[in-house]
Amino acid sequence: MIQCKTSKAIGGMGHSLKRKEDARFIQGKGNYVDDVKLPGMLYMDIVRSPYAYAKIKKINIEEALKVPGVVAVVTGRDLEKYNLHWMPTLMSDTQMVLPTDTVMYQSQEVAAVIATTKYAARDGREAVTVEYEPMKPVIDPFKSLDPAAPVLRSDKEGKKDNHIWNWKVGDKEKTDALFETADVVVKEQMHIPRIHVASIETCGCVADYDKVNNHLTMYMTTQAPHAIRTVIALVAGHVGLTEEKVRVIAPDIGGGFGGKVPVYPGYVIAIAVSFLVGKPVKWIEDRSENLQADSFARDYHITAEMAGTKDGKILGTRFKILADHGYTDASANPSKFPTGMFSIATGSYDYGTTYMECDAVYTNKPPGGVAYRCSFRVTEAVHAIERITDRFAFEVGKDPADLRMQNFIKKEDFPWKSPTGWIYDSGDYHAGLQKAMDALNYNDLRREQAEKRAKGELMGIGISTFTEIVGAGPSKDFDILGIKMFDSAEIRVHPTGKAIARFGTKSQGQGHETTYAQIIAEELGIPAENIAIEEGDTDTAPYGLGTYASRSTPTAGAAAAIAARKLRDKARKIAAYLLEVSEDDLEWEPGKFFVKGAPEKAKTIQEIVFAAYTNHPQGMEAGFEATHYYDPPNLTFPSGAYICVVDIDRETCEIKVRRFVAIDDCGNIINPMIVQGQVHGGLTQGIAPAMYEELIYDESGNILNGTFMDYLVPTAVESPSWETGHTVTPSPHHPIGAKGVGESPTVGAPPAIANAIVDALTPFGITHLDIPITPYKIFKALKEKGAFENA
Amino acid sequence: MNKTINITVNGTKHTLEVEPRLLLVHMIREVLNMTGTHIGCDTSSCGACTILLDGKSIKSCTVLAVQADGKSITTIEGLAPEGGPLHPLQEGFKENHGLHCGFCTPGMIMRCVELLEHNNNPTEEEIRWGISGNLCRCTGYNNIVKAVQWAGAKMRGEETPSTEPEFV
Numbered sequence: 034m035i036q037c038k039t040s041k042a043i044g045g046m047g048h049s050l051k052r053k054e055d056a057r058f059i060q061g062k063g064n065y066v067d068d069v070k071l072p073g074m075l076y077m078d079i080v081r082s083p084y085a086y087a088k089i090k091k092i093n094i095e096e097a098l099k100v101p102g103v104v105a106v107v108t109g110r111d112l113e114k115y116n117l118h119w120m121p122t123l124m125s126d127t128q129m130v131l132p133t134d135t136v137m138y139q140s141q142e143v144a145a146v147i148a149t150t151k152y153a154a155r156d157g158r159e160a161v162t163v164e165y166e167p168m169k170p171v172i173d174p175f176k177s178l179d180p181a182a183p184v185l186r187s188d189k190e191g192k193k194d195n196h197i198w199n200w201k202v203g204d205k206e207k208t209d210a211l212f213e214t215a216d217v218v219v220k221e222q223m224h225i226p227r228i229h230v231a232s233i234e235t236c237g238c239v240a241d242y243d244k245v246n247n248h249l250t251m252y253m254t255t256q257a258p259h260a261i262r263t264v265i266a267l268v269a270g271h272v273g274l275t276e277e278k279v280r281v282i283a284p285d286i287g288g289g290f291g292g293k294v295p296v297y298p299g300y301v302i303a304i305a306v307s308f309l310v311g312k313p314v315k316w317i318e319d320r321s322e323n324l325q326a327d328s329f330a331r332d333y334h335i336t337a338e339m340a341g342t343k344d345g346k347i348l349g350t351r352f353k354i355l356a357d358h359g360y361t362d363a364s365a366n367p368s369k370f371p372t373g374m375f376s377i378a379t380g381s382y383d384y385g386t387t388y389m390e391c392d393a394v395y396t397n398k399p400p401g402g403v404a405y406r407c408s409f410r411v412t413e414a415v416h417a418i419e420r421i422t423d424r425f426a427f428e429v430g431k432d433p434a435d436l437r438m439q440n441f442i443k444k445e446d447f448p449w450k451s452p453t454g455w456i457y458d459s460g461d462y463h464a465g466l467q468k469a470m471d472a473l474n475y476n477d478l479r480r481e482q483a484e485k486r487a488k489g490e491l492m493g494i495g496i497s498t499f500t501e502i503v504g505a506g507p508s509k510d511f512d513i514l515g516i517k518m519f520d521s522a523e524i525r526v527h528p529t530g531k532a533i534a535r536f537g538t539k540s541q542g543q544g545h546e547t548t549y550a551q552i553i554a555e556e557l558g559i560p561a562e563n564i565a566i567e568e569g570d571t572d573t574a575p576y577g578l579g580t581y582a583s584r585s586t587p588t589a590g591a592a593a594a595i596a597a598r599k600l601r602d603k604a605r606k607i608a609a610y611l612l613e614v615s616e617d618d619l620e621w622e623p624g625k626f627f628v629k630g631a632p633e634k635a636k637t638i639q640e641i642v643f644a645a646y647t648n649h650p651q652g653m654e655a656g657f658e659a660t661h662y663y664d665p666p667n668l669t670f671p672s673g674a675y676i677c678v679v680d681i682d683r684e685t686c687e688i689k690v691r692r693f694v695a696i697d698d699c700g701n702i703i704n705p706m707i708v709q710g711q712v713h714g715g716l717t718q719g720i721a722p723a724m725y726e727e728l729i730y731d732e733s734g735n736i737l738n739g740t741f742m743d744y745l746v747p748t749a750v751e752s753p754s755w756e757t758g759h760t761v762t763p764s765p766h767h768p769i770g771a772k773g774v775g776e777s778p779t780v781g782a783p784p785a786i787a788n789a790i791v792d793a794l795t796p797f798g799i800t801h802l803d804i805p806i807t808p809y810k811i812f813k814a815l816k817e818k819g820a821f822e823n824a
Numbered sequence: 825m826n827k828t829i830n831i832t833v834n835g836t837k838h839t840l841e842v843e844p845r846l847l848l849v850h851m852i853r854e855v856l857n858m859t860g861t862h863i864g865c866d867t868s869s870c871g872a873c874t875i876l877l878d879g880k881s882i883k884s885c886t887v888l889a890v891q892a893d894g895k896s897i898t899t900i901e902g903l904a905p906e907g908g909p910l911h912p913l914q915e916g917f918k919e920n921h922g923l924h925c926g927f928c929t930p931g932m933i934m935r936c937v938e939l940l941e942h943n944n945n946p947t948e949e950e951i952r953w954g955i956s957g958n959l960c961r962c963t964g965y966n967n968i969v970k971a972v973q974w975a976g977a978k979m980r981g982e983e984t985p986s987t988e989p990e991f992v
Contacts, residue, residue: 049989051918058926059914061860061900065927068859151854152843233864233872233927233961286960287862287927320865362991470992542925542962694992709989710921713964741869741959749952749965 035702035761038555039623045555046560046769049706053562054546055120063285069239069252071313072125075104077303078154079316080144080161081326082136085397085734086170086185089163090132090142097160102153106161106304107145109133117305120268123295123513124371126362127188128400130301136165137185137360138399139734140325142298146312147306156410170397170734171195174334175358177394185360185395197362197393202376202453208388211349215340219424221801222336225413227329227357227398227728230405231746234287236327237298237317240303244311247273250280253300256289256539257579260513262571264296265304267514271458272308276741283569289541290718291404291581294365295328323741325655328365329398329728330405332357333413337421345431349386352378352417356393363400365581366409367511367518373409374668376453377502381420381462381672382440387452397734406779408503408582408716410791415499419784423496423791424800426656432469433480433496433788437461441498448765455502457670458772459762460698465674467499468760469696473676486796491681495789498805499781503773504587513578520588521575522596523660524553528646530639531563534596537577538589539569543775544707549593551703552769556597557604558624572785575660583671583773586703587764599659603645608636610650669764669772673697675785681793686808686815688724688790690753695781698760699774700767709757712778717752719782723804725751740805829893833858834902842889847886849873851892852899860900860930864959871958874931875899881938883957900930903937912975913937919987922971924962932958936972944976 039045057063079090093804094106109131112118123130131142146157171177171185177195186192211216236255255261258281266276285291307314318327334355341347356372358364366373372391379387404410426436441462442449451458469475478494485492506515521537534553538545545568550561568574577589601621608626609616612634619626627635636644645657678691695712700706725745729737738744745751763770783804789798790806802810815821826841833856840855852861852875861884864872873885876898884897904910913933916922923929932955939946939954946954951969960968970985977984 051987052921054926055918055923058923058929059917059933060904061858061930063926065859065862067853067863070857151850152845230963232925233870233959234862235864286925287864288925290961320867320870375955435990436890468992542923544924634912636836697992705991706921706989709991710924710963710967713966714924714962715964717964718961740867741865742867746959746961748956748959749968750956752952754948754969755964756992 039558042555043558043560043623045551045623045702046701047705048551049704050547050551050561052544052547053550054544065285065287066233066237066239066252066254067317069284071239071241074239074313074315075147075149076151076154077306077314077316078146078158079142079299079322080146080158080163081143081322082139082143084136084165084167085139087136087165087167088131089136090166091164093162094144097146097157100153100160102150103146103157104149105306106157107131107147107302112305115272115305117301120296120301122361122363123365124362125368128361128363130298138397139736140322145302145306172396172730172732172734174355174394174396185397190396195395197395199392200370200371201390203388204386205388208349208351208386211386212338212340212351215348216343217428218338218340219421219428220336220338221421222422223417223420224803225331225333225335225416227332228405228726229324229329229744230292230403231287231324231727232292235318235320235323236297236299238300238303238313239313240307241313242307242311248278249274249304250282251304252284253280253292255281255283255284256293256541256581257567258539258571259537259576260516260578261296263516264514269304277513281564281571282541286541289581290406290416291330291365292327293541294581295363295403297327297750317429321453321740324744325445325736326399328363328401328403330402331413332402335413335670337417339421339425341425345427345429345436347382347384347425350379350418350421351387351655354391356391357396357398358393358402359398359400360395361400362393364402367505367513369510370409373404373412374502375414377411377455377500378414378418379451380422380443381498381500383442385452395743398730404582406715406776408776409503411501412780412783416784417778419497419499420787420801422787427795427800434475436464436465437496437498444546456667457500458764458766460500460665460670460672461760461762462498462672465672465696465698465728465760468758469674469676469694472694472756472758473678473692478678489683491683491793493679493681493789493793495677495787495792496786497781497785497788498674499672501671501777502663502668503671503776505581505582505584506668507666508664514775516578518578519662519664520577520592521660521662522589522592523575524596524600524658526600526642526657527561528643530559530642532559533565533567534593535567535574536589537575538580538585539582540726543580543585543711544704548703548707549590552590552593553597556594556601565716583776586771586773587669587767588663588665590771591665591768592661595663596659596661599661600657603657604638604641606653606711607644607649611636612645666766669700669767671697671699671772671774671777673777673781675781677785677789678791679789681790681811686811688808690754693753694756695778696758696760697774697777698762699777700764700772701761701770702759703771708774711775712757713755715776715778716755716782717747718779719788720752720786721747723783723806725805727805827890829890831892832896834898844888844890846889847885848887848889848892851889858899858901862868862927862930864927869959871935872928872931874889874934874958876934876937881935900934903933912978916971916975916978920967920971920974922963922968928958928960932960932968940972940976940979946972946976
């Protein structure tokens, strides 16, 4: 059980406090962007391309302008006048806001209709007709580099192909040499297909430009409000929207998961229109638009290889990736990392040789990919290493748990430098896997499996032991569009001992209003319920890079602890003054300073804070406030051991997840209930791509499942009853030893499930299946191996 | 070509002039300015818009306002009396961490109101099937099941289960 240093009444680290934010949500009093209503507000709807690749011959807007309520129709030519028809992406590529001559993916924005009511905007949208000249699109990324393929980005001067960039890391010579001579080499081709974050709230905004004061207020579903404000100023500063004239407000957000980090064309068009007409403009996308046009996630084709000895020692890995980015690289990675943190793909194992290389290409698909609850491509990396490790175990005839235990980095070897240069801060992989195995009686399960196999029944056990890499990141290496990835906390305590704290991050459900208060409560002894937490308004919150990539606790959480410690130092001085002793004579316990040896001579934090306003020592600055901008010295490395048990029906190939145990290590835990909730949610977003979700395009670039009718987001029926637990290896470099946890489960779960299913099928010689693994895929694979011959 | 409809919303009678094509969810959100009921999809799949229509949980995105003429609806705002105690489900969701971002929550709770009225002691499987028309992307559903079981116990007048998280 977690030992708490503070009482429940104070509610510091380790307490499962109920959430403060729940009060408004359970009563329908949340304030999401679509709830924002301003006087004179106009509504915007977007006309979209039915073609994946086409020239625009003519956009006919006259009929739309006749629709009652329609105020304007905006096309690329209108935006071109202000040089707003193209915008930069976060990866320094360029993206169309509205096209002037060519559309590049199905559902691309083509024109925007502005009207006085929601329904009139939709009527107007239906009345716009566009004449296209369709062209043959490039859909298969493997074909995009054919010399005969059309050059999709002919808008880029001198561009002669569809190649975006090449990235490599590791030691190619040493790795190639190892693979030439190793006893055992295994190789699998893996596709991690496009999926969508599909948060229940779609994206949207209300752009409110005030002509009188030349001021823009942008209510927006954004995970990174300050970065957005700076981007708006960079893109539209030339028309007068300089940074002090822009206020971005991210109100309550209905799920982000990385999908609400990029700047989508809809936002920019809304700002442009509001700027031109001087009225608020609301844009809220439909679910279909959200699935079909917003940035997707994943879409990596990976050739994964592992080399080792006959008795199971891993010696090296090699990964070659083809990354399908759609028509522009609109990923949201730190700028120096085009493949995000993929280089964590060396995994949790102790070996020294790797080489990874990636080529990114353009295709006629929506741009991206977003970092969907994956800390920048860690889902792809962990899937590759955990799948190939299981493959290797099968090849050398070892139990996958034994093989992992044999190869894990040992607890005493941390901090550990990986072959791609990361310094893993701490971990105890052996303890984590052992705990998962004990929770399931692993050996009994293997015995059961052997018995079932003898009868021809399909039962599988899959393991995933992952190392995550989160908390981007140290200013030395991490920036987004040049802005360093520090984060911030500002704490102000009022005379009556209650506080308000503001942060540069932005929760979309992670519970910051509760957890940040707990961090501060731990340091200052002020009850968490007396600490109000605010995020999301760039006029008041200190600058930060937002919430994604599990970075809030590692960066802003650290800032909160350090700012609170600055306040505790000030409190000590005031207490010494009030008690007429020297600072060294004082001891701290949560909520009060007392004189060593005379504990009845004490001052509570509330008395101390009151004194900061009413009786502060002469010469000391009055008030009780501290700010800290935290530049993390390293990333943090949460880890986990997940074990999944599946039963597959021999005839229908239906897959039932019988049990799933997730042991997570996120360092010191702020709120166990919230951590568990994050794990549950991430696991469901992990089983989703493993078994149910995939965005499917045909060879003409039509999306085949662009609505919730056909894109299967798991319901409570598909989602198993998760079992969770933890080990705790604090991060040695983090002020409160915490690591972050939100993304570990989405990262760790898919390979555990894929490994379990493949494990069930190994008696038939099946060594790999791509996710999502459906009953039909299993049926096809079994049929190919002749498994239905004797029926 | 507007139609006049009479509809009782959370106990209050309203007479409204609406287009025949106005969706009930838009009537609630845009005409009555009650934004607790949310929109999460355009294919009746997500359930964020779930309310009670004459006591039955329905997806208000798939009902026209004119179809609710003469009827009574209850939205999340009407679940607990003004200034009064929360409904056991509302309390249960908070006590058991049954929500993260809160966007699916009003629809989920309204669905569960009917679920518990129909069967106030549902099994886990019954709850999961019962809420399979309501998507949640954040919670992973485990704690929603717990919240419903907790509320059921409270409504049956029994001792509620522990709300402390359980770990292996």
